[in-house]
Amino acid sequence: MAVNVHGPKITPRDRIRRKPKRRMPAAKRRELIIDAAIDAFAEGGYHETSLEEVAVRAEVSKALIYEHFPSKLDLFQELLETYVEELQNGVMAAVMATTEGGETRLLAGVEGFLEFVEDRRDAWRMLIRHRATDDVNDTFEKLYGEMAGMIGALMAPEMPASVLPEGASFEDVVDAMSRQLLGALTAIANWWDEHRDIPRDQVLAMVMEFAWVGMERAAAGERWKPDQVEGH
Amino acid sequence: MAVNVHGPKITPRDRIRRKPKRRMPAAKRRELIIDAAIDAFAEGGYHETSLEEVAVRAEVSKALIYEHFPSKLDLFQELLETYVEELQNGVMAAVMATTEGGETRLLAGVEGFLEFVEDRRDAWRMLIRHRATDDVNDTFEKLYGEMAGMIGALMAPEMPASVLPEGASFEDVVDAMSRQLLGALTAIANWWDEHRDIPRDQVLAMVMEFAWVGMERAAAGERWKPDQVEGH
DNA sequence: ATCCTAACTGACCGGCCAGTCAGTTAGGAG
DNA sequence: CTCCTAACTGACTGGCCGGTCAGTTAGGAT
Numbered sequence: 001m002a003v004n005v006h007g008p009k010i011t012p013r014d015r016i017r018r019k020p021k022r023r024m025p026a027a028k029r030r031e032l033i034i035d036a037a038i039d040a041f042a043e044g045g046y047h048e049t050s051l052e053e054v055a056v057r058a059e060v061s062k063a064l065i066y067e068h069f070p071s072k073l074d075l076f077q078e079l080l081e082t083y084v085e086e087l088q089n090g091v092m093a094a095v096m097a098t099t100e101g102g103e104t105r106l107l108a109g110v111e112g113f114l115e116f117v118e119d120r121r122d123a124w125r126m127l128i129r130h131r132a133t134d135d136v137n138d139t140f141e142k143l144y145g146e147m148a149g150m151i152g153a154l155m156a157p158e159m160p161a162s163v164l165p166e167g168a169s170f171e172d173v174v175d176a177m178s179r180q181l182l183g184a185l186t187a188i189a190n191w192w193d194e195h196r197d198i199p200r201d202q203v204l205a206m207v208m209e210f211a212w213v214g215m216e217r218a219a220a221g222e223r224w225k226p227d228q229v230e231g232h
Numbered sequence: 233m234a235v236n237v238h239g240p241k242i243t244p245r246d247r248i249r250r251k252p253k254r255r256m257p258a259a260k261r262r263e264l265i266i267d268a269a270i271d272a273f274a275e276g277g278y279h280e281t282s283l284e285e286v287a288v289r290a291e292v293s294k295a296l297i298y299e300h301f302p303s304k305l306d307l308f309q310e311l312l313e314t315y316v317e318e319l320q321n322g323v324m325a326a327v328m329a330t331t332e333g334g335e336t337r338l339l340a341g342v343e344g345f346l347e348f349v350e351d352r353r354d355a356w357r358m359l360i361r362h363r364a365t366d367d368v369n370d371t372f373e374k375l376y377g378e379m380a381g382m383i384g385a386l387m388a389p390e391m392p393a394s395v396l397p398e399g400a401s402f403e404d405v406v407d408a409m410s411r412q413l414l415g416a417l418t419a420i421a422n423w424w425d426e427h428r429d430i431p432r433d434q435v436l437a438m439v440m441e442f443a444w445v446g447m448e449r450a451a452a453g454e455r456w457k458p459d460q461v462e463g464h
Numbered sequence: 465a466t467c468c469t470a471a472c473t474g475a476c477c478g479g480c481c482a483g484t485c486a487g488t489t490a491g492g493a494g
Numbered sequence: 495c496t497c498c499t500a501a502c503t504g505a506c507t508g509g510c511c512g513g514t515c516a517g518t519t520a521g522g523a524t
Contacts, residue, residue, distance in 0.1 A: 023471055023520055047279050050511060061473045063514080072512065106447075155447075168434050172427065176435070179423045180416040180442045187415020188408055195404065202400050203408070210412045214446020215338075215387075255490055255501055282481060293503045295484080304482065 042125040083123040151178035274354040315355040383410035
């Protein structure tokens with residue numbers, strides 16, 4: 001702002017001394033930009049975060065970003081896809097590591113999910129804070145759909161036909177149930193994000209109490225017993 | 233566009249005939265603008281919907297909107313607050329109409345919630361599709377907080393201290409549980425919005441099955457019995 | 465030493481959109 | 495009929511931001 005406006009002159013030498021901007025191989029710079037972008041988007045969301053903002057955080061000119069990414073949307077999508085994949089892989093791995101039947105595997109999946117939320121809080125924020133943003137929305141809808149699908153696939157074999165309310169298809173019921181679980185999961189993850197002091201096991205216990213035990217039995221004083229779980 | 237550019241002249245008379253724009257008392261016009269705004273925002277969200285878009289839908293010039301509302305944000309907030317209030321009142325009324333104890337009242341609340349979603353689909357979309365929009369976010373956070381508070385207040389007395397996992401406060405548990413319920417509720421409401429053919433009772437049954445019965449018992453084939461509820 | 469490429473930048477453009485303003489006109493009061 | 499106000503509009507502005515471009519320079523290869 002008030003720099004070099006009739007103040008003591010700044011010679012080219014000074015500028016050079018002032019800007020020891022080190023050049024970097026493209027790959028490294030790319031990483032730095034990505035890191036800055038995750039930060040920025042996690043904090044403000046896609047639309048509310050300008051590329052200039054990302055550029056400043058990366059300590060780089062906006063134009064340079066375009067050397068690495070064709071557009072703002074592409075940059076964002078790349079981040080998204082990276083983390084969506086990571087989340088899915090994490091959950092999948094947790095599920096697959098369990099040799100037991102459906103319910104226990106589902107539980108393992110929930111744990112995997114919570115682990116991601118715990119380890120990648122920035123990514124988690126970037127992922128959920130910005131559902132419903134036109135261009136980007138498709139990616140989210142896809143993520144939600146796939147997650148719900150995974151959950152549903154795990155639930156379906158456990159679900160006896162007797163659960164069927166007349167008039168609804170089996171698929172609908174499975175779908176609705178898995179979305180509810182996903183919704184509850186998302187909600188508690190967001191809540192957890194504001195209560196970081198609470199350990200993961202505790203959160204897991206709350207999920208189990210809510211979703212597994214059910215409110216009716218919970219009200220009756222029954223609890224989920226962590227020791228019924230293997231693998232951890 | 234291609235009007236009156238060397239084509240057959242349009243006399244002032246024609247313009248008048250073409251635009252039988254009837255003037256209206258301010259209050260009536262205001263209503264129309266509000267209706268148009270709900271439509272527009274429900275479809276596209278706050279940021280993605282321009283005031284011009286709203287103006288077009290209301291068949292009115294953008295400038296006129298400023299005669300009724302000081303800013304775009306104010307217009308949106310007014311809608312929000314109106315519907316937030318309506319939703320809260322609806323749920324509250326349903327809860328209060330039940331003379332019985334906690335669990336049944338909570339159930340009534342869920343029904344009230346679903347009723348709002350069913351009757352005011354536009355409003356519902358406007359409400360949930362646009363969490364996480366900087367300026368507007370506060371209002372949502374408030375809504376969520378208040379809803380969770382209501383649910384929590386209903387749940388708390390039903391919740392035996394024995395449910396407490398060691399290390400977490402009672403408030404935390406109630407809070408986490410109510411947020412999960414709210415999350416599940418939101419999720420199924422969104423799902424329902426894409427499956428309108430399914431009757432409300434059915435959706436209610438699914439919520440009860442998930443949240444009340446719990447997955448463990450559901451997997452064992454137990455079902456929630458609608459007849460255990462009074463008041464419809 | 466010099467050159468050549470790839471890293472990097474500042475300055476600019478054009479489109480979009482909230483918000484403004486200088487008016488025009490409908491239609492009721494007198 | 496004639497005013498006068500409130501309803502209403504088109505045309506404009508200024509700021510923001512994604513995207514571009516014409517360069518500048520670091521630093522490795524020869």
